[in-house]
Amino acid sequence: MNAPKLLTDSRTRAAYAEGAGIYRIVPAGVAIPTNVGELAELVRWASQTRTPLIPRGAGSGMPGGNVGTGVIVDLTRGFTDLTIDAKRRVARCGASVTWAQVTEAARVHGLRLPPDPSSGAFATSGGMVATNAAGPRSVRYGSVRQWVEALEIVGVDGEPRTVRRGTGSRLPGIDLRLLPKFPRTRKSSSGYALDRFAESGDELDLLIGSEGTLALVTAVHWRLDPIPPDQAGVALGFDELGALAEAVPFLLSLNPSAVELLDASLLRLIPDAPPSAVLLLVEFERETAAAARGVVGDAVRGLKHHVAHVETAVDRAGLEKLWEVRRLASPALARLPASQRSLQVIEDGCVPVEQLGEYVVGLRAAAERHRVPVAIFGHAGDGHVHVNALPDLTQSSWTQSLTHLFNDVIECLIRLDGVPSGEHGVGRLRAGVLERFYGATGMEAFRDVKRAYDPLSILNPGVIIPAADWTPLAGLKVGEDAAAIPDDIAARLREMERAAGWGTPKLELAR
Numbered sequence: 001m002n003a004p005k006l007l008t009d010s011r012t013r014a015a016y017a018e019g020a021g022i023y024r025i026v027p028a029g030v031a032i033p034t035n036v037g038e039l040a041e042l043v044r045w046a047s048q049t050r051t052p053l054i055p056r057g058a059g060s061g062m063p064g065g066n067v068g069t070g071v072i073v074d075l076t077r078g079f080t081d082l083t084i085d086a087k088r089r090v091a092r093c094g095a096s097v098t099w100a101q102v103t104e105a106a107r108v109h110g111l112r113l114p115p116d117p118s119s120g121a122f123a124t125s126g127g128m129v130a131t132n133a134a135g136p137r138s139v140r141y142g143s144v145r146q147w148v149e150a151l152e153i154v155g156v157d158g159e160p161r162t163v164r165r166g167t168g169s170r171l172p173g174i175d176l177r178l179l180p181k182f183p184r185t186r187k188s189s190s191g192y193a194l195d196r197f198a199e200s201g202d203e204l205d206l207l208i209g210s211e212g213t214l215a216l217v218t219a220v221h222w223r224l225d226p227i228p229p230d231q232a233g234v235a236l237g238f239d240e241l242g243a244l245a246e247a248v249p250f251l252l253s254l255n256p257s258a259v260e261l262l263d264a265s266l267l268r269l270i271p272d273a274p275p276s277a278v279l280l281l282v283e284f285e286r287e288t289a290a291a292a293r294g295v296v297g298d299a300v301r302g303l304k305h306h307v308a309h310v311e312t313a314v315d316r317a318g319l320e321k322l323w324e325v326r327r328l329a330s331p332a333l334a335r336l337p338a339s340q341r342s343l344q345v346i347e348d349g350c351v352p353v354e355q356l357g358e359y360v361v362g363l364r365a366a367a368e369r370h371r372v373p374v375a376i377f378g379h380a381g382d383g384h385v386h387v388n389a390l391p392d393l394t395q396s397s398w399t400q401s402l403t404h405l406f407n408d409v410i411e412c413l414i415r416l417d418g419v420p421s422g423e424h425g426v427g428r429l430r431a432g433v434l435e436r437f438y439g440a441t442g443m444e445a446f447r448d449v450k451r452a453y454d455p456l457s458i459l460n461p462g463v464i465i466p467a468a469d470w471t472p473l474a475g476l477k478v479g480e481d482a483a484a485i486p487d488d489i490a491a492r493l494r495e496m497e498r499a500a501g502w503g504t505p506k507l508e509l510a511r
């Protein structure tokens with residue numbers, strides 16, 4: 001078996017220089033393995049030559065784990081197998097298979113993969129596992145972690161193996177008793193999940209969310225769940241952010257399947273959105289239509305003293321309309337003037353649910369202090385909000401302002417016992433702040449994990465474990481210092497970002 005050809009022409013390298021998120025880093029080359037044997041050969045070659053590899057799916061990840069100066073390993077082409085065992089409710093999906101493809105194949109059996117990333121049309125199984133992805137429904141069903149039965153991986157030794165849940169670990173001794181207390185957020189994709197590993201003793205828990213730094217995933221065995229028969233929902237608008245402190249825990253007590261938040265900072269960009277300080281979109285899944293309608297009534301009655309705007313949705317058309325406002329958010333951001341870029345630098349903080357209101361207040365204050373407009377939305381039920389910074393690129397000090405904003409928001413997250421990433425991962429962007437969340441002991445444990453799997457740091461160096469010269473806002477895709485790439489490729493990458501076209505094969509851009 002031969003290693004795949006290394007593509008090193010400048011147009012191909014440029015086509016892989018960006019992912020979603022803020023970076024443009026031109027790689028040394030690109031390899032597109034078409035099967036496990038080729039991938040294993042590539043990894044052996046990389047280990048022998050000490051060439052860094054950057055595993056990559058669709059490239060829709062935000063914090064820069066899918067870009068780098070080494071060789072990009074494009075895993076979107078060769079790993080497309082998809083088989084469903086409906087009886088066992090398990091789907092075995094090659095790493096290239098997207099969430100949408102799993103969903104479509106499972107639907108005919110009345111099954112689904114419950115966590116539902118908004119990027120499901122293009123996010124690959126490998127990418128979702130590597131980032132411990134989640135979605136609106138994660139408030140009820142958790143992130144992808146608990147839906148992984150087994151992973152097929154290739155380690156840095158080039159050996160393929162399968163890691164199954166419940167079969168323990170072969171990781172050499174890390175004294176888990178020395179671990180610091182991890183923040184108690186409902187979601188986290190912030191470093192190796194040593195807390196989960198300490199509970200389960202399962203190697204799977206270290207691999208899930210490891211962002212391509214420990215192994216390359218070639219297939220995922222997803223656990224599936226029956227599609228629930230009925231749904232109903234309600235949009236609740238509040239005039240005060242303070243109302244969140246009571247409203248969100250109350251809604252959680254009703255076992256919702258989504259509690260999504262749109263802040264005034266985003267609502268003002270969406271035509272016909274209610275003029276609320278904050279809008280919650282809530283969905284319930286139940287066994288019968290009556291039960292779904294009933295719980296919507298409970299939600300409205302329970303919050304009647306707090307809400308300024310109520311719109312219920314008890315059928316499919318109503319639900320479509322309810323979610324329309326959320327769907328209009330991305331096009332609204334894409335319509336911003338060319339001088340105002342939407343940049344994801346503080347986009348994924350997560351706090352304990354009871355701290356959510358205070359976090360949003362802190363975000364707004366930091367944005368005002370540094371004069372960087374922001375748009376805030378996300379997963380209120382998990383204490384997790386996305387924040388797009390919208391700096392004016394015509395201001396000479398915009399990178400400085402963005403750096404101050406980044407630092408202030410990290411401070412705020414630490415103060416509120418939060419984590420820097422709820423679902424997108426640490427990538428390069430947040431690698432240098434992990435120590436402030438987990439302390440020197442936690443960081444040393446992370447380094448021990450990395451050394452145990454990848455002693456020469458071949459796999460995604462600079463991701464999770466920071467590079468010695470870590471600078472979060474270097475290598476940006478915007479501004480005067482952005483790396484030079486051909487204009488037509490830059491324009492197509494920009495279009496891909498605006499239209500969320502991450503499913504486009506990147507080689508097409510190079511033609």
Ligand SMILES: Cc1cc2nc3c(=O)[nH]c(=O)nc-3n(C[C@H](O)[C@H](O)[C@H](O)COP(=O)(O)OP(=O)(O)OC[C@H]3O[C@@H](n4cnc5c(N)ncnc54)[C@H](O)[C@@H]3O)c2cc1C
Pocket residue numbers: 019020054055056057058059060061062064065066075095116117118119122123124125126127128129130131132133134135136211212213215216217218423424460463500502
């Ligand atoms: C419009 C938009 C909406 C989004 N919405 C959500 C959302 O709702 N929820 C959410 O969680 N995320 C969301 N994301 C982020 C992103 O889609 C997810 O992080 C997704 O899981 C990344 O999948 P990917 O295939 O694009 O991986 P990539 O971006 O290519 O890679 C992401 C990370 O995974 C690693 N990786 C990829 N494939 C493999 C593999 N086979 N083996 C080992 N490591 C690998 C990479 O090295 C990198 O560190 C969104 C992004 C966009 C652009």
